Ligand code: SF4
């Protein structure tokens with residue numbers, strides 16, 4: 001048995017409950033069950049070399065019910081949502097959307113090795129819930145202060161240039177009819193709790 005087969009969960013008995021759970025939690029139709037393990041996704045992925053497991057391997061592990069190993073993988077955090085794999089997948093599996101589902105599950109179950117990316121996601125969500133949009137200045141300051149404080153001074157010239165050229169706001173501005181977005185987000189949270 002090769003290391004790759006062990007890492008990909010192919011030594012485990014098939015247990016489709018996790019695969020179905022992830023599929024159900026993915027927005028729209030995931031087509032996860034249609035994966036034929038061809039490997040086109042990993043071969044197309046610009047970030048694959050930094051991933052613990054290629055998308056193909058991750059989906060094999062899902063099929064094997066390897067919950068903790070899948071949710072602890074860095075793969076979903078390394079994915080940059082370029083959708084290259086999605087357009088090339090012969091089975092039209094919605095790979096990038098599945099990655100978002102896995103991120104959400106890992107955050108909920110606190111199964112991640114490095115909190116940098118989950119914290120960034122949470123900060124982004126906080127901004128959207130507060131202002132209805134991203135506030136780059138706040139996002140970058142909060143993130144860098146918490147995780148990379150020593151890099152902040154080096155970021156300042158770029159930030160200042162963006163502010164001067166009007167590419168980044170100094171003060172956050174809420175979208176119009178924020179109350180309607182809040183209702184939508186509340187409803188989405190309720191649906192998530194009951195799913
Ligand atoms: S390209 Fe599609 S079918 Fe092939 S391994 Fe990846 S997800 Fe599965």
Ligand code: SF4
Nearest residue numbers: 045079080082083085
């Ligand atoms: S969407 Fe994610 S997994 Fe797919 S090719 Fe891009 S980085 Fe890789």
